[in-house]
Amino acid sequence: MTRGKTGWIRLAVASAATAAGLAALLAGAAFGLQAVTLPRPSVNQLLAAKTLHWLTAQHAIKSTAFVRGERVSSICVNATIGPLHAYPKRLHASLLVTGDRRLVETRFASFRLESTVREEDGPLPTVQAVLAGCPRALGRRIGRFLDDRAPVRAEHVFLRGATMLRLGFRRGHSRLLVIVNPRTFVPVAVRIPRLRTGWSYLALAKRHDLDGPELRLSPQLRLVVKEEA
Amino acid sequence: MTAWLRERRAILAVAIGSRVLVLAAAAADHWLHWPKGPPPPHGASTSHTLSILSYWDGAWYRTVADHGYLLIPGRQSDPAFFPLFPIVLRGLNGLGLSFLTSGLLVANVAFVVGIVAFYEVSRRLLPLDVAKTSALLASLFPMSFVFSMTYPESLVLAALAVALVFALDGRWTLSAVAGAAAALGRPEAIFFALPLAAIAIGRARASGRVAGGRAIGAAFAPVASVATFPLYLGWALDNVSAWSHAQHAWGRAFSLDGIVHAFQQLHEPGSSPWLWRDVGFCLIYLGLLASARRVGISWPWLVASAALLLLPLTSGTFVSDARFGLLALPVYWGAAALARRRVVRLPVLVVSAALLVAGTMTIPLANP
Numbered sequence: 001m002t003r004g005k006t007g008w009i010r011l012a013v014a015s016a017a018t019a020a021g022l023a024a025l026l027a028g029a030a031f032g033l034q035a036v037t038l039p040r041p042s043v044n045q046l047l048a049a050k051t052l053h054w055l056t057a058q059h060a061i062k063s064t065a066f067v068r069g070e071r072v073s074s075i076c077v078n079a080t081i082g083p084l085h086a087y088p089k090r091l092h093a094s095l096l097v098t099g100d101r102r103l104v105e106t107r108f109a110s111f112r113l114e115s116t117v118r119e120e121d122g123p124l125p126t127v128q129a130v131l132a133g134c135p136r137a138l139g140r141r142i143g144r145f146l147d148d149r150a151p152v153r154a155e156h157v158f159l160r161g162a163t164m165l166r167l168g169f170r171r172g173h174s175r176l177l178v179i180v181n182p183r184t185f186v187p188v189a190v191r192i193p194r195l196r197t198g199w200s201y202l203a204l205a206k207r208h209d210l211d212g213p214e215l216r217l218s219p220q221l222r223l224v225v226k227e228e229a
Numbered sequence: 230m231t232a233w234l235r236e237r238r239a240i241l242a243v244a245i246g247s248r249v250l251v252l253a254a255a256a257a258d259h260w261l262h263w264p265k266g267p268p269p270p271h272g273a274s275t276s277h278t279l280s281i282l283s284y285w286d287g288a289w290y291r292t293v294a295d296h297g298y299l300l301i302p303g304r305q306s307d308p309a310f311f312p313l314f315p316i317v318l319r320g321l322n323g324l325g326l327s328f329l330t331s332g333l334l335v336a337n338v339a340f341v342v343g344i345v346a347f348y349e350v351s352r353r354l355l356p357l358d359v360a361k362t363s364a365l366l367a368s369l370f371p372m373s374f375v376f377s378m379t380y381p382e383s384l385v386l387a388a389l390a391v392a393l394v395f396a397l398d399g400r401w402t403l404s405a406v407a408g409a410a411a412a413l414g415r416p417e418a419i420f421f422a423l424p425l426a427a428i429a430i431g432r433a434r435a436s437g438r439v440a441g442g443r444a445i446g447a448a449f450a451p452v453a454s455v456a457t458f459p460l461y462l463g464w465a466l467d468n469v470s471a472w473s474h475a476q477h478a479w480g481r482a483f484s485l486d487g488i489v490h491a492f493q494q495l496h497e498p499g500s501s502p503w504l505w506r507d508v509g510f511c512l513i514y515l516g517l518l519a520s521a522r523r524v525g526i527s528w529p530w531l532v533a534s535a536a537l538l539l540l541p542l543t544s545g546t547f548v549s550d551a552r553f554g555l556l557a558l559p560v561y562w563g564a565a566a567l568a569r570r571r572v573v574r575l576p577v578l579v580v581s582a583a584l585l586v587a588g589t590m591t592i593p594l595a596n597p
Contacts, residue, residue, distance in 0.1 A: 018442020022402070023453040026409040026446075030454045033413075034461040037316045039297035046467060049300060056303035089499055143304045149296045 044152035048142060048167055050185040051178065055139040059228055060205035063132045066198050074098040075205055076134035077215065078228040081106060084117065094134035095227060096125075097214045104225055105129040105137055113217070117224055130176075133190055133202035141176055145169040156182070164188060237345060240364045244344040247368040248337050250582060251377040254589035255281050266593030274329055281589075282336075283329050285596040286310065287379035291328045294318035298462060300471040302478075308462055309475035313414035314381035332379030340376040340383035344368050346390030347558060353397045355562060359524060362574055363565035370561070371584035372510060372551050375597050382555055385414035389421055389556065392447070396428045401443035405450035412451035413458070417556055419451045420533040427529035480546060487543035494546055503595035510551035514538050517563030524566040530559045552597045 041049075060077040079095040081104050082088070091106040095113075102113040103125050110125030112118045129137035145152070153168035157179060165182040169175065179189040179199075189199045217225055234241075256278045258264075273288040274280050283291070293307045293315035300308050314335070321331035344364055351360035367373065376383040392407035408425060411418035429444035463469030476482070484490075494500055495508065515538065518531050534557035541553050554560060568574040588597075 015440070015442040015445060019445035019449060022405055022443055022446030023449040026405055026450050027453040027457050030409055030413050030457040031461055031464075033316060034312050034457065035464065037319055038293070038312060038461075038465070040465045041297060041299045045299060049302060049466075053302040139303055143301050146299060146301045147304065147306075149292075149299065 041149075042152065044154040044167065045146060045149070047154060047165065047180070047185060048146060048152045048169070048178075051167065051180050051187055052139055052142050052146070054185055055135045055142070055187065058135040058204065060210055061133040061135060061202055062205045062209055063200045063202050065131065065200040072098060074132040075209055075212070075215070076129065076132045076137075077205070077210065078136060079104065080226050080228065081111065081117075081224055084111075084224060086119075092136060093225070094129050094136045095215075095225060096129050096132050096134055097212075098128075098132070100214065102214070102217075103128065105134065107140065113221055113225065115218070115220075117221065127192060127195065131190060131192065131197060131200045133187065133200060138178075138187070138190060142169065142178070145171055145174075145176065159188065237348065240344060240348050240361065240368070241341065243365050244341045244368045247373065247582070247585065248340060248377055250586055251374045251589050252279060252282075252337075254374075254586045255279050255377075255592070258590050258593065264590065264594055266595075269593075277329055279329070279333060281592045282377055283332060283379040284592055285378075287332060290315050290318065290379060290381070291332070294322065294328060298465060298471070300462075300466050300468055300475055302474070305478050306475050308466070308471040309479050309481075311381065311413060311415055311458060312461070313410060314379075314384055316413075317384065318379075329379065333377070336379060336383045337377050339387040340373075343376075343383055343387035343390050346387060346394055347561070349394045350390055350397065350558070351562065351565075353394070354526070355524060355565075359562065359565045359569060362568055363561040365574075365578060366564045366568065366581065367561040369578055369581040369585055370555070370564075371581055371588050372555055372597065374585055374589040374592070375552050375555060377589075378592070378597070380552075381414040382552065385411050385418055385556060388414060389418055390558070392451075393421070393424065393428070393558075396425050396444075396447055399432055399444075401429075401441070401447040405443070405447040408447060408450040409454035412454035415556070416455050416458075417537045417553060419455050420537045422448050422451050423529040423533040424527075425451075427527060476544070480548075481541075481544035483540075483543050484545070485543070487545040488539075490545035491542045491547050501595065504547050506595075507547040507550040510554055511538060511542075511547060514554040514557060514560050517560045517567075518557070520563035520566050521559040522563075524562060526559050526562055533557075534559045549597065 060075065062073065062075045065072050074096060076094050076096045079093045080090045081093045082090040087108065091108065093104045093106040096103045096105060104111040104113060105125050110120040112120050126137060130141050148171050150169050150171040155166045157164050157166045159179060163182065164179045167178045167180060173194065175193045177191045177193060178187050180187050187202055189201050191197060191199045215227065258281050259278050269275060269284045269288065273284050289307050289310050293310055298308050300306050317335050318328055318331045322328055344367060347367055348360055348364040351363050376386065388407050388411035392404045392411055395404035395407060426448035429440045429448055433440035459469050459472050462471040495504055518534055522531060537557050538550065538554050541550055568577045
């Protein structure tokens with residue numbers, strides 16, 4: 001029996017419909033399987049991830065804190081450091097400038113910049129970098145909480161005449177509070193409650209903030225520290 | 230049933246025996262505390278005798294099984310890992326098994342099923358002796374220790390081989406289901422849409438009819454299944470690009486000049502010497518594909534396998550290519566074609582088994 005042109009078209013359409021139907025059915029089942037079996041992150045964890053996403057796109061942030069009633073301003077820019085004796089590869093870093101003090105913080109170690117580069121011991125430099133809103137240091141701290149799937153609390157707070165969102169991270173003894181703009185997820189203040197420090201208020205650094213003399217490094221230091229902003 | 234088992238007795242024995250070798254080597258590694266590698270990533274247990282089999286990506290699959298996905302910008306995170314294996318782990322964990330036990334059980338049982346199914350595919354395409362040898366070689370292949378790790382490779386091998394057996398038998402709906410499952414385990418499974426389509430067309434030509442809708446659907450099933458993962462991530466994480474963002478954070482950004490970067494990376498100061506293992510296996514796989522052509526393996530199979538091997542290089546690195554190639558099934562046919570004579574086959578199997586043990590022992594040193 002021979003098949004006419006219409007017959008072939010009908011057969012092709014029927015085959016295509018069956019193929020599409022089968023593929024769609026299986027795709028639906030595959031999607032359903034994932035949706036039913038795998039847990040979803042909490043809404044607050046997703047908010048925190050959005051804040052982190054914003055931080056990863058920043059190169060420089062300025063901050064203001066009140067220490068013993070005195071206003072202390074800092075500026076932090078992304079940088080790289082190396083090669084150094086103990087660290088032969090260049091490391092992603094944050095260059096934190098507070099007054100005339102300059103600190104370079106990395107995931108592995110921190111360094112004080114004076115006439116030379118001197119390694120700093122202890123966790124304090126990292127804490128300072130987090131409180132100064134250094135995009136890398138603060139991002140790393142939030143990222144660690146999210147890595148561990150630490151629960152994130154979110155509360156509405158009133159700050160500078162606007163409603164903001166306070167994200168609270170807690171894992172064991174480690175805690176972090178970040179106030180973010182609820183529409184843009186931009187962090188505006190940060191605090192580490194365990195240290196009994198006050199809030200540090202953050203803002204995006206502008207071009208003229210980066211032109212200050214404190215950010216100009218000596219030719220010798222420029223061989224190991226390079227700003228990325 | 231007895232006749233069925235008798236024919237496959239040697240294959241089953243070698244498949245199970247190879248897993249005993251891998252588990253014994255992993256246990257020896259644990260007891261001897263040798264070799265000592267970097268500390269395993271977060272979440273990986275070090276206390277269990279078989280802990281090393283859950284290192285590296287195994288810890289990430291466990292995290293997904295336990296907590297689900299979360300894209301963490303600027304950091305390596307879990308949306309880079311496909312969902313089938315964590316779904317199975319989660320299911321078994323719900324029945325009371327630990328994640329480690331579930332992972333090892335699934336990986337090793339699926340491997341044995343996968344080898345038998347692979348033999349079934351092989352005997353439908355090749356002479357019986359080549360089919361048998363290819364199954365034996367696949368069992369003892371030096372990199373096949375990965376099939377015993379808490380990785381999805383063995384589950385994908387089993388699903389893929391089952392999909393191909395069903396396709397060769399003309400049971401298209403079952404083939405589509407198995408193909409979709411394979412693609413939910415690892416994205417490489419979509420390359421096998423090509424041989425599936427070729428099988429559908431070949432069967433249709435042989436019967437003098439056009440390929441039916443279910444046959445075409447079976448070829449498209451892996452593609453449809455892969456597409457659901459970004460859609461799921463879009464639903465769960467509000468980010469349909471989460472998979473590609475996560476891949477980027479893992480250093481896998483696909484680009485046209487990626488292969489050039491992959492070669493450049495080999496000469497970068499501080500690059501891991503283990504990269505050369507991946508390069509070596511990549512070359513071996515390509516050689517074995519050429520050998521598979523000589524025993525009459527058709528182009529769709531070879532193109533799918535070559536894509537599986539070469540496409541990851543466009544991400545700028547050879548890292549893990551030795552592992553990715555494990556799913557290029559024609560590689561084992563090419564090896565069997567070379568080791569067809571008994572005088573060659575036996576030494577090859579013995580050397581493979583020795584390298585398999587050595588490979589297992591090196592798990593703590595480098596991510597396969």
